[in-house]
Amino acid sequence: VKRFVPSHELLPRAEKGELAAVARLLTRAEAGEPEVRETLSRVYAKAGRAHVIGITGVPGSGKSTMCSVLARKLRASGKKIGIIAIDPSSPYSGGSIMGDRIRMQDLADDEGIYIRSMATRGSTGGMARATLDTADILDVAGYGVVLIETVGVGQDEVEIASASHTTLVVSAPGLGDEIQAIKAGILEIADVHVISKADKPEARSTVTDLKQMLTLGLSLSQEQKWIPPVVATSSLNNTGFDELVTAIEKHKAHLDTGEPGLQRARRIASFRMLKTAEELLRDQFRKGSAERAARIASALAERKVSPYLAGEQLLAGVVKGISQ
Ligand SMILES: Nc1nc2c(ncn2[C@@H]2O[C@H](COP(=O)(O)OP(=O)(O)OP(=O)(O)O)[C@@H](O)[C@H]2O)c(=O)[nH]1
Ligand SMILES: [Mg+2]
Numbered sequence: 001v002k003r004f005v006p007s008h009e010l011l012p013r014a015e016k017g018e019l020a021a022v023a024r025l026l027t028r029a030e031a032g033e034p035e036v037r038e039t040l041s042r043v044y045a046k047a048g049r050a051h052v053i054g055i056t057g058v059p060g061s062g063k064s065t066m067c068s069v070l071a072r073k074l075r076a077s078g079k080k081i082g083i084i085a086i087d088p089s090s091p092y093s094g095g096s097i098m099g100d101r102i103r104m105q106d107l108a109d110d111e112g113i114y115i116r117s118m119a120t121r122g123s124t125g126g127m128a129r130a131t132l133d134t135a136d137i138l139d140v141a142g143y144g145v146v147l148i149e150t151v152g153v154g155q156d157e158v159e160i161a162s163a164s165h166t167t168l169v170v171s172a173p174g175l176g177d178e179i180q181a182i183k184a185g186i187l188e189i190a191d192v193h194v195i196s197k198a199d200k201p202e203a204r205s206t207v208t209d210l211k212q213m214l215t216l217g218l219s220l221s222q223e224q225k226w227i228p229p230v231v232a233t234s235s236l237n238n239t240g241f242d243e244l245v246t247a248i249e250k251h252k253a254h255l256d257t258g259e260p261g262l263q264r265a266r267r268i269a270s271f272r273m274l275k276t277a278e279e280l281l282r283d284q285f286r287k288g289s290a291e292r293a294a295r296i297a298s299a300l301a302e303r304k305v306s307p308y309l310a311g312e313q314l315l316a317g318v319v320k321g322i323s324q
Pocket of ligand 1: 057058059060061062063064065066151196197198199200233234235236237
């Protein structure tokens with residue numbers, strides 16, 4: 001029988017890059033049990049070295065394939081690369097992710113690339129908190145770049161992608177996708193726009209259309225210090241990735257000038273604070289307030305209290321529980 005190794009003992013091993021310790025710590029962080037919280041605080045204090053890149057886009061736009069190629073490219077710098085996929089179906093395990101057309105090299109054979117899939121199914125809503133804790137753990141384990149892939153559908157997932165240092169928004173050629181991206185409101189969170197599948201003939205007009213649209217938006221907000229570039233890549237032909245890496249590096253340099261980086265850090269911090277508070281609230285609701293909630297709801301149903309007062313009463317009990 002394996003001895004339960006406390007999280008605080010796993011941390012120094014993870015910091016040395018021991019994969020088994022990293023994996024166990026990640027599992028604990030994802031579950032978010034009280035036992036790991038103290039360790040996560042220490043992780044948070046130590047993190048902040050890695051460049052975190054959020055990648056989002058509508059389903060099927062080519063995010064996972066792009067992550068694989070980008071990770072390989074970034075590896076050339078010698079840095080270790082972490083990939084967090086908030087989508088268990090994401091094909092990173094190698095094999096035939098380009099259908100029958102090409103076979104991606106297996107990323108798993110590179111010790112310097114660590115891939116972690118986050119379980120979204122059955123998640124209790126703490127996905128953002130868990131994802132960003134995961135990024136911190138990879139950071140302290142020496143991963144210099146952490147890529148986070150989220151499907152650009154659903155507010156939480158879009159927000160997670162934007163809670164990174166550099167956010168890539170992926171659009172695939174074809175008007176359908178583009179309209180979807182606009183609808184999902186994800187274009188505006190881009191630090192870098194990536195048109196994927198540039199090997200397709202329609203890609204040219206997608207680039208033109210997107211640039212035109214961005215120019216229109218630009219005239220509204222003057223004095224924008226960072227103008228998101230548009231980069232076209234093909235994972236199939238392995239083109240555009242030098243440009244993509246350059247765009248990412250430029251954006252990092254922009255953040256490093258001072259104020260933009262501080263602003264970004266504060267934005268990420270308030271997002272994490274709110275998401276963690278949300279998770280604590282939800283936990284507390286689940287734990288003990290079902291009976292009380294039922295009581296308050298009856299009073300509400302009988303119109304003895306107002307919905308606002310009922311909400312306040314429910315919250316008062318929950319908040320007291322948290323501060324205990
Ligand atoms: N022609 C072409 N097809 C590509 C390229 N990149 C990806 N694809 C194909 O597009 C499809 C979706 O690719 P994925 O990388 O799984 O896309 P995704 O955005 O991660 O998809 P979800 O995670 O399901 O949202 C696959 O069939 C890929 O083979 C490319 O550069 N060129
Ligand atoms: Mg994917």
